[in-house]
């Protein structure tokens with residue numbers, strides 16, 4: 001059975017109780033920079049190590065040598081009539097959204113490349 005949650009305007013998100021689940025209806029804007037769609041994390045503990053390339057690192061969090069793996073994670077701007085906020089989308093949810101929005105993102109990324117070429 002589908003569960004319905006309360007529809008909350010973005011301006012009222014801060015006044016919701018901690019841990020409460022609710023629905024927002026918003027326009028999503030994806031990042032323009034394709035590099036911002038994933039980050040590299042420790043393959044053992046998932047710690048974000050802020051290292052730009054895939055290699056073996058010594059993870060400070062789990063204190064051992066591990067290979068970095070890419071993980072889908074990105075911020076989106078969410079906007080409705082009441083205001084705007086930033087959402088973080090990760091893992092499976094992100095991959096699901098990206099496959100829906102992949103064409104749009106690809107188009108935006110190529111527009112950006114075109115802009116860079118023109119200037």
Ligand SMILES: [Zn+2]
Pocket residue numbers: 042043044045046047059060061062063066
């Ligand atoms: Zn680790």
